[in-house]
Amino acid sequence: MGVLLLITNSFDTTADLLIARLGAKSVFRFNFDIWSDYRFDFRPEGISIADPTGWAVGSENIAKVLWRKPRSRAPFRPTSSDPESRFYDLEVWYALRDAVNLLWLDRKIVLAEPLAELRAGKFVQMRAAAHHFMAPACQFRLGSSSRFGANEQVVVKSLTMEPVGEDTKRELLFTTRVDEKELSPNCPWMVQKLVEADRDVTVAVVRDALFAFEQSRNALHDRLVDWRELSGDAAPNAWRRHQLPPGLESAIFAFMDEMGLQFGRLDFLLNELGYHFLEVNTNGEWAWLDPDGRHGLLPKVVDEISPDTPIHPIPFPRGIG
Numbered sequence: 578m579g580v581l582l583l584i585t586n587s588f589d590t591t592a593d594l595l596i597a598r599l600g601a602k603s604v605f606r607f608n609f610d611i612w613s614d615y616r617f618d619f620r621p622e623g624i625s626i627a628d629p630t631g632w633a634v635g636s637e638n639i640a641k642v643l644w645r646k647p648r649s650r651a652p653f654r655p656t657s658s659d660p661e662s663r664f665y666d667l668e669v670w671y672a673l674r675d676a677v678n679l680l681w682l683d684r685k686i687v688l689a690e691p692l693a694e695l696r697a698g699k700f701v702q703m704r705a706a707a708h709h710f711m712a713p714a715c716q717f718r719l720g721s722s723s724r725f726g727a728n729e730q731v732v733v734k735s736l737t738m739e740p741v742g743e744d745t746k747r748e749l750l751f752t753t754r755v756d757e758k759e760l761s762p763n764c765p766w767m768v769q770k771l772v773e774a775d776r777d778v779t780v781a782v783v784r785d786a787l788f789a790f791e792q793s794r795n796a797l798h799d800r801l802v803d804w805r806e807l808s809g810d811a812a813p814n815a816w817r818r819h820q821l822p823p824g825l826e827s828a829i830f831a832f833m834d835e836m837g838l839q840f841g842r843l844d845f846l847l848n849e850l851g852y853h854f855l856e857v858n859t860n861g862e863w864a865w866l867d868p869d870g871r872h873g874l875l876p877k878v879v880d881e882i883s884p885d886t887p888i889h890p891i892p893f894p895r896g897i898g
Contacts, residue, residue: 579638579884580602580603580604580638580684581605581639581884582604582643582680583606584642584645584647585645586608587607587610588610590864591645591647592645595878595882597873598879600881603885604627605626605632605634605639609648610648614628616633616647619679624636624736636683638791639685641686641882641884642685643688644689644860646679648736660794671705677691680804680861684808684893685888685890687881687882687889687890689859690839690860690891694859694860697857699736699767702815702836706832708851709828711851713769713770713772713853713855715769715770715848717724717765717767717768718766719762719763719765723768725757728770731754731769732753732768733767733768734750734753735749735767741845771782771811772846774794774846774847775847775849776794777795777846777847778791778819778844779845780829781841781863781874782843783833783840783877784881788863788872788873788877789818789819789820790818790819790872791816792815793815793820829843831856832857838859839889839891839893841858841859842855842858842862843858844858846857874886
């Protein structure tokens with residue numbers, strides 16, 4: 578019987594939810610942050626992995642592969658930050674990536690393209706988005722002049738969402754309304770035109786299906802323009818299903834086709850002029866929008882990744898294979 582190889586971390590509630598739906602016997606979970614607890618053998622002919630319980634799977638019985646968001650074990654195991662452990666960490670990371678490439682060549686990767694963000698970052702997205710949506714002008718700059726007019730309002734945002742500050746006071750730079758004159762020319766900034774809007778709209782794309790949700794922006798004020806800064810308890814509960822106009826549905830599918838993506842979560846701002854594209858997260862979190870499956874999003878993802886359903890593999894890039 579075939580299984581789903583789920584590549585993730587030991588802390589992943591979405592992975593937990595998927596396994597609960599599919600059944601533990603249908604999913605082999607590889608947690609990269611604790612790779613030393615596993616045994617593996619990667620060769621050009623194929624791969625095999627055994628988990629801490631001794632359960633082993635190989636290329637011959639891996640039916641599908643879902644790439645979640647595996648990360649280094651260093652944040653979870655402080656002892657792994659020494660130079661020797663870092664060397665091993667990077668060696669395994671390289672090997673895992675290429676093992677996934679082997680499975681990709683075997684047409685077993687589904688939905689989420691591994692490391693898609695490396696080829697489909699913000700600027701590539703915005704160029705493609707201009708063919709399909711309204712999209713606010715943006716600029717990443719250091720020491721150069723602004724592309725925005727004197728009367729245009731702007732926000733700054735992080736490209737990486739890496740925390741900044743001292744170890745005990747590290748914070749995230751969320752999208753923040755600013756006065757351009759206050760931005761230091763000695764620092765790199767991602768600047769974007771401010772879009773005043775009534776609602777946030779997020780759209781999960783699962784191959785051939787769309788699931789749209791909205792929330793009001795009434796709780797935002799002054800410099801606060803990013804819903805992620807709202808209360809962690811309140812923000813997810815504020816989202817409800819949203820009906821997309823047919824023209825936008827077609828535009829989303831056309832955009833995803835141009836980007837070469839089968840899976841992602843698109844963020845829009847909605848005002849009286851229509852929908853303004855912000856970004857597509859190529860492996861965005863989505864389970865919090867439909868944790869019990871009543872909106873159809875969770876069942877759709879489960880159906881796509883189940884080892885017992887027909888496979889719709891992601892084409893291997895660059896025409897290889």
